[in-house]
Each structure stands twice: as C-alpha cells, then as structure tokens.
Amino acid sequence: MATLENRISAAITPVQQTAIQAAITAILTNLPFLINLDPGERRTKRKTGTKREGYVVAVYQALLAHPEVVPSSFSMAEWTKDETLNTTLKNDFSLIGALAESIDDTLLQISNERIKQADAGYSFLQAAAQGNAALTNIIESIAQQFLGQGRQGDVPVTSIPAGGSVAINNAVPDTRLSNMGETVLKLTMNNVDTLVRPGDVAMVTVKQITITNQSATTPGSFSVKTK
Numbered sequence: 001m002a003t004l005e006n007r008i009s010a011a012i013t014p015v016q017q018t019a020i021q022a023a024i025t026a027i028l029t030n031l032p033f034l035i036n037l038d039p040g041e042r043r044t045k046r047k048t049g050t051k052r053e054g055y056v057v058a059v060y061q062a063l064l065a066h067p068e069v070v071p072s073s074f075s076m077a078e079w080t081k082d083e084t085l086n087t088t089l090k091n092d093f094s095l096i097g098a099l100a101e102s103i104d105d106t107l108l109q110i111s112n113e114r115i116k117q118a119d120a121g122y123s124f125l126q127a128a129a130q131g132n133a134a135l136t137n138i139i140e141s142i143a144q145q146f147l148g149q150g151r152q153g154d155v156p157v158t159s160i161p162a163g164g165s166v167a168i169n170n171a172v173p174d175t176r177l178s179n180m181g182e183t184v185l186k187l188t189m190n191n192v193d194t195l196v197r198p199g200d201v202a203m204v205t206v207k208q209i210t211i212t213n214q215s216a217t218t219p220g221s222f223s224v225k226t227k
Contacts, residue, residue, distance in 0.1 A: 004113070004116050004117060004120060005112070005113055005116065006113065007109055007113065008106060008109050008110050008113065027096075038188075039165035039167070039188065039210050039212050042163070042165065042212070043165065057083075060079060060083060063076060063079075064076070104184060104197060104198075107197055108197065108198055108199065111197070111199055111200070112199075122139075122142065125138065125139050125142075126139060155223045155224065155225050156223065157180050157221050157222070157223045158211075158221060158222055158223065158224075159219060159220075159221050160181075160185070160211060160212075160213045160219065160220045160221060160222065161213065161219050162183075162213055162215055162216055162217050162218055162219055162220075163213060163215070163216045164212070164213050165210055165211065165212040165213070166210070166211045166222075167208070167209075167210050168208070168209045168210070168211070168224060168226060169207065169208050170207060170226045170227055171204050171206070171207050171208070171209050171224055171225070171226055172204070172207075172224075172225040172226060172227050173204060173205055173206055173207060174203070174204070174205065175203075175204050175224065175225040176201040176202065176203055176204065176224075176225075177196065177201060177202050177203075177204050177209070177211070177222055177223070177224040178200075178201045178222060178223045178224070179196045179197060179198050179199060179200055179201070179202075179220070179221075179222055180221045180222055180223055181198060181218075181219065181220035181221035181222065182198050182218060182220070183198065183213055183214060183215035183218050183219070183220035184196070184197055184198070184214040184215065185211050185212065185213060185214065185220055185222055186211070186212040186214055187202050187204075187209060187210075187211055188209065188210040188211075188212065189204070189205060189206050189208075189209050190206060195214070196222075204224060204225075209224070211224075
C-alpha cells in the first residue's frame with residue numbers, strides 16, 4: 001500500500017489554544033466599531049477601488065489645502081478620522097487576511113489528508129468485513145449515509161464573483177450545498193451565517209438562502225439542488 005500524504009503533522013496545546021483565543025478576543029475588543037453588512041447592503045455600497053481611491057484622496061487633500069471653501073456643516077475633522085482609520089484598518093487587514101488565508105489553506109490540506117485516510121480506512125473495513133456481520137452492517141451504514149455526498153450528479157455548478165452574493169429562492173430543503181471552488185463561501189439561512197470551506201458541504205434547511213463569496217479577489221462556485 002502506498003504511503004499516504006502527511007504534509008501537516010502538528011498539534012496545538014491547550015495553553016497555545018488559550019493564548020490564540022485570548023489574542024483574537026483582544027483584537028475584537030480593540031475594534032468595537034466593526035460591523036457586518038448583509039449581502040444586500042454590500043451590493044449597494046459604493047466602493048473606492050483603485051481609480052476612485054485616487055479621486056477620494058485628491059479631493060481630501062484639495063480641501064485641506066483650501067479650507068475656506070468648506071462649509072461649516074461639513075466636518076473635515078470627521079473625514080480626517082475616516083482617512084486615518086482607513087489606512088490603519090487596511091494595514092491590519094493585510095496581516096489578518098494573510099493569516100486567515102494560511103489557516104484556510106492548512107485546513108484544506110488537512111481535509112485532503114483526512115479524506116484519503118478515511119478512504120484507506122474504509123478499504124480496511126471492507127477487507128475485514130468478509131464473514132463479519134457487524135463490520136458488514138457498519139460498511140453498509142457508511143455507504144448509505146456518506147459515500148457520494150459530495151457528488152451532485154446533474155445539479156449545475158453556479159459561479160459567484162469575487163466579493164459577490166447569489167440569492168437562491170427555490171433551494172430544496174434537507175439537501176446539501178457543496179463548495180466547488182477555491183474560496184470560502186458564507187451560507188446565510190434565516191439570518192444565520194455558516195462558513196463553507198472549499199470542498200466542504202453544508203446542509204440546506206430552507207428554500208431561501210444566500211451565498212456570499214468571502215474572497216475579494218477570487219471567484220468561487222457552488223452547487224445546490226433547486227426545484
């Protein structure tokens with residue numbers, strides 16, 4: 001039998017996990033103003049982008065240079081706070097985003113290794129099941145419940161742009177949504193969010209769902225049964 005891939009071989013101690021959770025809590029504590037926009041809000045918000053970023057900065061600097069044209073009802077002090085916060089948060093996001101990407105890639109690698117281990121283990125069970133009724137029942141149960149769950153058959157794959165959202169109004173309850181792409185997707189049902197990593201599945205329980213691509217740069221894709 002070929003040796004299985006074991007690229008990730010590590011453990012997080014309870015002390016390390018406590019320290020990690022404390023660090024995350026400290027970050028959230030120091031950013032009490034963070035908000036979460038729903039998919040509809042994300043679609044309607046104007047975004048700076050590369051060209052508009054230059055436009056915003058140019059107007060800001062021009063007004064700083066000519067304060068006499070700014071009416072008293074317009075707060076340059078508040079805008080200055082926004083500019084400073086924008087720069088600081090972008091720096092923080094680049095650090096946290098790189099960390100989140102590394103964690104997600106590591107989870108994807110571990111997921112790949114675990115599936116291969118499960119396939120090997122299933123073959124062990126099959127080989128040992130001959131003449132063993134208990135093992136035969138276990139194998140049949142596994143086959144009925146799990147094998148092929150990631151295969152959607154004729155269910156079409158839907159693309160989702162970077163940072164975009166797709167609303168589904170006719171999903172079939174008690175079926176699975178499969179993340180077929182390379183980005184993390186957010187599945188929203190009844191105002192409850194579930195993150196679905198690449199290659200993973202999530203149970204759909206209602207007809208109306210929204211899927212949001214968590215990557216701002218890479219398109220994603222998913223499949224879910226509809227009627």
